[in-house]
Amino acid sequence: MASMFKKPKRNFRQRVATSDSDEEKNGNQMETVDNLDHIQILPEPKKPKEQKKDKIPKSSSVLSFDHEEGDTTFQLKKSSHSKKLAKQLKKEYEQEKEVESKKVVVKTEKPSRPLTPEQDKHVVEDRIKKLREDLMTMNGDEAAALEDPDSEEEGTFKKMLKRGEIPDATTIHQIRKQRQMARDAGDFMPLDDTVKYENSKSRLVREDDNDKSDDDEDERIDFTTNTGALDRQKMRDNFLRAEHGSDEGSDQEREWEEQQIRMGVSAIQQVSSSNDLLNMDQDSQSMPDAMYNNGYLGIKPFPGDAVMAQVPRRLPLSATENITLDGLIKRLKERLSTMDEVHRVHRQEADKLEHDMEDSKDSIVTCEASVPRLEERFKFFQEMRGYVRDLVECLNEKVPVINALETRMHNALRNRAAKFASRRQQDIQDQCHTYMTSKAPVVVDNEDQARQRRIAEREARRARRRRAREGKSISGHHEGLSSDDEENQSEITKFNQERDEIIQKAGYVFEDVVDDFSDTGCIRERFASWKAGYGDTYREAYIGLCLPKLVNPFVRLQLIAWNPLEENSKDIEEMPWFDSLLFFGFQEDEALDREDDDVKLLPAIVDKIILPKVACLVETAWDPLSTSQSCRLVNLVQKILRDYPTVNAKSKNVQALLRALVLRMKKALDDDVFMPLYQKTVLENRNSGSSVFFHRQSWTCIKLLGSILSWHSVVATKVLQGLALDGLLNRYIMLALQTAPFNQETLVKCQAIVSTLPKSWFEGLSDDKTIPQLENLCRFLVYAAQLLDKATETASDTQRRELRDQKKNINKLLVNIHALEHALKLS
Numbered sequence: 017m018a019s020m021f022k023k024p025k026r027n028f029r030q031r032v033a034t035s036d037s038d039e040e041k042n043g044n045q046m047e048t049v050d051n052l053d054h055i056q057i058l059p060e061p062k063k064p065k066e067q068k069k070d071k072i073p074k075s076s077s078v079l080s081f082d083h084e085e086g087d088t089t090f091q092l093k094k095s096s097h098s099k100k101l102a103k104q105l106k107k108e109y110e111q112e113k114e115v116e117s118k119k120v121v122v123k124t125e126k127p128s129r130p131l132t133p134e135q136d137k138h139v140v141e142d143r144i145k146k147l148r149e150d151l152m153t154m155n156g157d158e159a160a161a162l163e164d165p166d167s168e169e170e171g172t173f174k175k176m177l178k179r180g181e182i183p184d185a186t187t188i189h190q191i192r193k194q195r196q197m198a199r200d201a202g203d204f205m206p207l208d209d210t211v212k213y214e215n216s217k218s219r220l221v222r223e224d225d226n227d228k229s230d231d232d233e234d235e236r237i238d239f240t241t242n243t244g245a246l247d248r249q250k251m252r253d254n255f256l257r258a259e260h261g262s263d264e265g266s267d268q269e270r271e272w273e274e275q276q277i278r279m280g281v282s283a284i285q286q287v288s289s290s291n292d293l294l295n296m297d298q299d300s301q302s303m304p305d306a307m308y309n310n311g312y313l314g315i316k317p318f319p320g321d322a323v324m325a326q327v328p329r330r331l332p333l334s335a336t337e338n339i340t341l342d343g344l345i346k347r348l349k350e351r352l353s354t355m356d357e358v359h360r361v362h363r364q365e366a367d368k369l370e371h372d373m374e375d376s377k378d379s380i381v382t383c384e385a386s387v388p389r390l391e392e393r394f395k396f397f398q399e400m401r402g403y404v405r406d407l408v409e410c411l412n413e414k415v416p417v418i419n420a421l422e423t424r425m426h427n428a429l430r431n432r433a434a435k436f437a438s439r440r441q442q443d444i445q446d447q448c449h450t451y452m453t454s455k456a457p458v459v460v461d462n463e464d465q466a467r468q469r470r471i472a473e474r475e476a477r478r479a480r481r482r483r484a485r486e487g488k489s490i491s492g493h494h495e496g497l498s499s500d501d502e503e504n505q506s507e508i509t510k511f512n513q514e515r516d517e518i519i520q521k522a523g524y525v526f527e528d529v530v531d532d533f534s535d536t537g538c539i540r541e542r543f544a545s546w547k548a549g550y551g552d553t554y555r556e557a558y559i560g561l562c563l564p565k566l567v568n569p570f571v572r573l574q575l576i577a578w579n580p581l582e583e584n585s586k587d588i589e590e591m592p593w594f595d596s597l598l599f600f601g602f603q604e605d606e607a608l609d610r611e612d613d614d615v616k617l618l619p620a621i622v623d624k625i626i627l628p629k630v631a632c633l634v635e636t637a638w639d640p641l642s643t644s645q646s647c648r649l650v651n652l653v654q655k656i657l658r659d660y661p662t663v664n665a666k667s668k669n670v671q672a673l674l675r676a677l678v679l680r681m682k683k684a685l686d687d688d689v690f691m692p693l694y695q696k697t698v699l700e701n702r703n704s705g706s707s708v709f710f711h712r713q714s715w716t717c718i719k720l721l722g723s724i725l726s727w728h729s730v731v732a733t734k735v736l737q738g739l740a741l742d743g744l745l746n747r748y749i750m751l752a753l754q755t756a757p758f759n760q761e762t763l764v765k766c767q768a769i770v771s772t773l774p775k776s777w778f779e780g781l782s783d784d785k786t787i788p789q790l791e792n793l794c795r796f797l798v799y800a801a802q803l804l805d806k807a808t809e810t811a812s813d814t815q816r817r818e819l820r821d822q823k824k825n826i827n828k829l830l831v832n833i834h835a836l837e838h839a840l841k842l843s
Contacts, residue, residue: 102251105251113272143277393550396546396549396550397550397553400542400546403532403542406533407533407539407566410529410533410534411566411569414525414526414529414569415569417525418522418525418569418572418573418576421518421521421522421525421573421576422572422576424514424518425515425518425576425577426632426633426636427636428511428514428515428518429579429633429636429637430636430637432503432511432637433636433637433638433639435507436500436501436639437639437687437688439500440500440641440688441687441688442470443470443474443500444690444713446467446470446471446474447709448690448692448709449467450467450471450705451692451705451706451709474500477500477502478498478500480502481498481500481502494711494715495708495711495712495715496711496712496713496714496715496716496719497643497715497716497719499639499641499642499643499644499645501639501642515577518576518577519576519577522573522576522577525573526573534570535596536567536570536571536592536593536596536597537596539566539567539570540596540597540600543559543563543600544600544601546559547559547601547614548603558613559613560601560612560613560614560616560617561613563600563614563617563620564617564620564621564624564625565624567593567597567621568621568624568625570593571593571621571625572625572629574591574592574593575588575591575625575626575629578591578629579633579637580630580633580648580649580652581633581637581638581645581648581649582648583644583648585648588622588626593621594618597617597618597621598618600614600617601614601615601617602614602615616662618660619660619661619662619663620662622656622660622663623660623662623663623667623669623670624669626656627656627663627667627669627670627672627673628669628672630649630652630653630656630673631669631672631673631676633649634649634673634676634677634680635676635679635680638680639684640680640681640684640688640720640723640724641684641688641716641719641720641723642723643719643722643723646723646726647726650726650727650730653673653730654729654730657670657730674730674731677727677730677731678731678735678739681724681727681739682739682743684720685720685739685743685744688720689716689717689720689744689748690713691713691714691717691748691749691751691752692706692709692710692713693751693755694706694707694710694755696755696756696757699755699756699757700757710752710755710756711756711761713752714749714752714753714756714765715765717744717748717749717752718749718765718768718769718772720744721740721744721745721749721769721772722768722772724736724739724740724744725740725772725773725774728774728776728777733777737777737787737789741787741789741790742789745769745789745792745793746789746792749765749769750792750793750796753765753766753796754796758800758803760822762800763800763822763825763826766793766796766797766800766826766829767825767829769793770793770829770832770833773790773832773833778832778833778834781834784834784835784836784837784840785834785835785836785837786833786834786835787833787834790833790835793833794830794833794835794838795838797826797829797830797835797838798826798830798838798841798842800826801823801826801827801842804819804820804822804823804826805823807819808820823842826842827839827842827843830842
């Protein structure tokens with residue numbers, strides 16, 4: 017059964033029986049030839065003993081060369097085949113000789129440069145390889161039938177072999193059947209063909225009954241002799257020897273061998289020259305320097321030249337192309353233009369490099385000159401970074417202590433204010449309980465005893481205030497207008513001791529810290545020097561926005577004992593922190609930049625520190641029933657809004673302060689306002705206790721009305737009218753006016769009410785009517801004028817003049833509140 021793989025090539029090289037060194041040398045050469053294009057060299061097997069009788073040399077081969085392997089000869093052997101096969105082989109030989117004679121025409125050229133021994137060795141090996149491939153093509157095997165494009169099964173078989181697949185039995189059977197049919201029909205089939213697998217480890221095998229490669233599984237080269245191919249070669253040699261004789265055949269064989277050698281050498285030189293030219297055009301960067309030095313090209317391009325990559329590639333010249341002088345001149349001109357373009361680009365690059373070198377030299381000089389300045393700058397910023405880091409760490413340690421002291425002071429103020437409010441509310445309850453009946457109260461239990469004690473203390477305080485007013489000659493005072501915020505000596509001493517202790521501890525907060533980290537003046541100088549020396553980095557670091565937060569602990573520490581509600585409170589502009597930061601960032605020889613953040617330093621401190629402090633005092637210490645506290649607080653807030661334009665209604669801290677004010681006034685309306693109701697007969701006796709209590713509470717309400725309306729320039733008009741007019745005037749005061757008999761004291765109360773109303777409320781009114789919340793007051797005044805008219809009819813002349821003056825005052829009040837419609841009716 018024939019093998020399904022292609023037969024190995026029949027050209028064998030047999031080693032001459034020489035010494036061990038010769039065998040090793042020949043073996044190495046066989047291995048070198050075997051590596052060229054994966055050609056498989058199969059040594060000839062040992063001959064049987066019968067062949068020795070025919071005097072056949074032990075070492076023989078079909079074809080050998082005299083190159084590094086000793087003397088080799090051609091050997092022909094008589095064949096026992098029929099004359100028909102001999103004639104067919106002769107015809108085939110003549111046809112092949114005609115084809116080869118045409119190929120010999122190829123022109124051979126000497127290399128343009130001398131070859132080194134290493135290169136000469138490779139050239140000889142390439143020639144041998146080419147010649148062997150030609151011989152193998154001429155002495156082909158029947159396996160070449162697989163490359164017949166007309167056979168579908170054989171084409172499929174070839175593709176399967178290239179992919180590395182093993183055909184099945186059916187495909188092999190079809191191929192063999194087709195071969196046999198072709199032999200019977202007498203069709204021409206090549207005798208040899210080589211199929212080379214893409215894998216370098218694959219072997220060249222031939223289809224032969226005696227092929228033993230099927231059993232080879234370790235991918236090793238099989239050096240067994242293909243006896244079938246050797247017999248056919250011997251048949252051919254015997255035929256030539258018998259036809260032309262021994263001597264003549266030897267001459268022809270030598271001539272044929274020389275022709276094959278010349279053909280191989282010419283083909284190798286042509287391929288080598290074409291490849292050199294093609295590689296030179298395709299990749300000038302990778303060309304070895306020796307090609308330029310040995311005459312292949314006249315000029316060597318620069319490595320990495322981008323322009324050479326854009327030169328159009330030229331195909332290698334054909335061996336049969338006629339070279340003319342014009343063509344050479346044209347190509348030289350093209351090459352010259354390309355070199356000129358390359359030279360121009362390189363010149364531009366050189367000019368650019370020279371310019372860059374000049375710039376680099378200038379930069380070096382500039383940098384060397386700026387080294388001292390940069391060293392000083394670096395040293396300054398290193399010191400500034402360390403200073404700021406130490407300052408922040410110091411403040412992180414001290415801020416909790418400052419917060420604790422500030423909270424302690426606020427708690428003390430809150431407790432004292434709560435004590436005053438509780439005592440006032442308790443006094444109102446005691447008086448209300450006392451004057452519910454005309455009879456004197458009877459002491460029956462401990463609660464009455466405590467009430468009596470509180471009454472005695474209250475009356476003592478009133479007597480002291482009365483004597484104080486008499487000593488100051490204060491006129492126009494009414495009972496109920498005083499705040500009643502007096503304290504006994506023990507309470508005053510206790511509060512002063514606690515406040516002094518807090519102030520003392522506040523002075524010890526930065527006792528263990530050097531002045532650079534505890535004095536606002538030193539801190540200012542540090543940052544002022546930064547701004548003066550390196551203003552650009554100062555602005556880029558947004559120090560102007562960070563300074564208010566940085567000095568926050570120092571300002572708050574100095575404001576711990578600050579209470580603007582007290583009489584002798586120090587102004588914020590007289591404090592040390594204000595003086596040290598007043599002219600921060602200001603230079604005498606420079607124009608004032610209003611966009612500079614340092615100019616806004618003090619307004620920012622007022623906004624972020626002072627206003628929250630004031631809001632806290634409003635919640636904890638402000639008493640709206642105290643006229644003096646209300647006046648001081650109103651003056652402070654108005655001054656801040658007037659002197660610091662950046663503090664406006666859009667500020668969150670301003671809005672928080674206004675909310676605190678409104679909430680505190682609402683709380684006063686709910687907790688501190690009380691108006692008792694008595695019959696007119698009871699109130700006609702002005703000296704009675706009930707009448708005194710009634711008028712005291714009515715004047716207290718009028719005082720609170722004035723305190724609330726004093727915020728008309730700060731609090732919104734709508735909010736303020738709701739608190740003062742709806743919540744206090746119409747709800748409590750008008751009730752008291754309507755309950756009491758109308759007299760001169762009632763008219764004085766009305767005048768006091770009208771005097772507290774802001775005039776700005778009536779400036780924008782276009783009609784003759786006043787604001788809606790004052791309609792009750794207007795109707796009461798009209799009613800009082802009517803009563804005066806009736807009293808005039810029965811009064812004496814002196815009384816009539818008094819009543820007439822009272823009526824005129826009522827008209828003035830109506831005009832002042834823009835109630836012109838009511839004033840016209842009275843006139």
